[in-house]
Amino acid sequence: MNSYNLQNxxxxxxxxxxxxxxYLAVSFTxxxxxxNFGIHAFPATIMSLTNFTxxxxxxxxxxxxxGAPYLELALSQAIINLRYLLMSCALSQKLSEDSSLFHRFWTGFFITDEIFGVSSSRPGKLNPFYTYGTAAVAIPGWALGTCLGVVLGTALPARITRALSVALYGMFLAVIxxxxxxNKVIAGLVIAAMLCSSLFSYLPFLSGISTGMKVIILTILLSGAAAILFPVKEDNKDAE
Known part of the structure; x- marks a missing residue:
């Protein structure tokens, strides 16, 4: 690893x-x-190490x-996590043109909402080793929290357990x-996303759409509108 990759x-x-x-606080719940569903610490930890959502x-x-069939489990995961496909496509545009398939694959594999947030806000072209570094500490935190939740969950008072789940929202705020x-454009998009998300939650003909599909629809509409109305000019120095 050269010094530039090491710094990233x-x-x-x-x-x-x-x-x-x-992640440690949220995955504890x-x-x-x-x-509560009868899953022990080891399989629960493996699940969190391979499915970061x-x-x-x-x-x-x-x-x-x-006891549902595997097909139902696979389809539900595909629908819920489709937003990561869009995030991967968006993040691939920040990678340099000469990035190998190896780096593109692993950068996409490690994407979570929060890792995508910090990686996409990185100025200039994204060095994949930055995403690797973020994932190297974030993903173990998620898995460790899951393991501790299985082992120690019943030892904590219910009010503390409920309070831990609030950490997820604080994490989202820290990202956005x-x-x-x-950037006023980003601020406007955040406000527009919150308003549109509220409409999808309360309007009768939209509230029945699954959470994963809501995220996909809003992402496409809002990011598409932003790309048309506020295009980002390419900087030749970023491509270096």
Missing amino acids: FRDGLRDGIPIALG LGIAAR SAGEFAALSIISM IPPARK
Whole structure:
């Protein structure tokens, strides 16, 4: 690893620490849910190491507990996690043109909402080692929280357990507020996303759409509108 890649990896480790701490708190509640469904610490931890999505894992626990077929489990995960396909496509545009398929694959594999947020806000072209560094500390935090939730979940009072789940929202705010303060377009998109999400939650003909599909629809509409109305000019220096 050359010095440039090493520096990006270190930057990723640094920025991944608060994500890992948030993951540790949030996945603790996931571990408690896994315990309640009769899943032990080892399989629950493996699940969190291979499936980095809170919504997907909570849905999987419910489906597994009902004894549903594997096909139903696979389809539910595909629908819930389709947004990561869009995030991967968006993030691939930040990689340099000469990035290998190996780096493109692993950069996409490690994408979560928060890792995507910090990686996409990285100025200039994205060095994949930055994403690797972020994932190297964030993903173990998610898996460790799941394991601790299974092992120690019943030892904590219910009010503390409920409070831990709030950490996820604080983590989202930590991702979107800094770039929104610097860029009025991003701030406007955040507000528009919240308003549109509220409409999808309360309007009768939209509230029945699954959470994963809502995210996909809003992402396509809002990002498409932003790309048309506020195109980003390419900087030749970023391609170096």
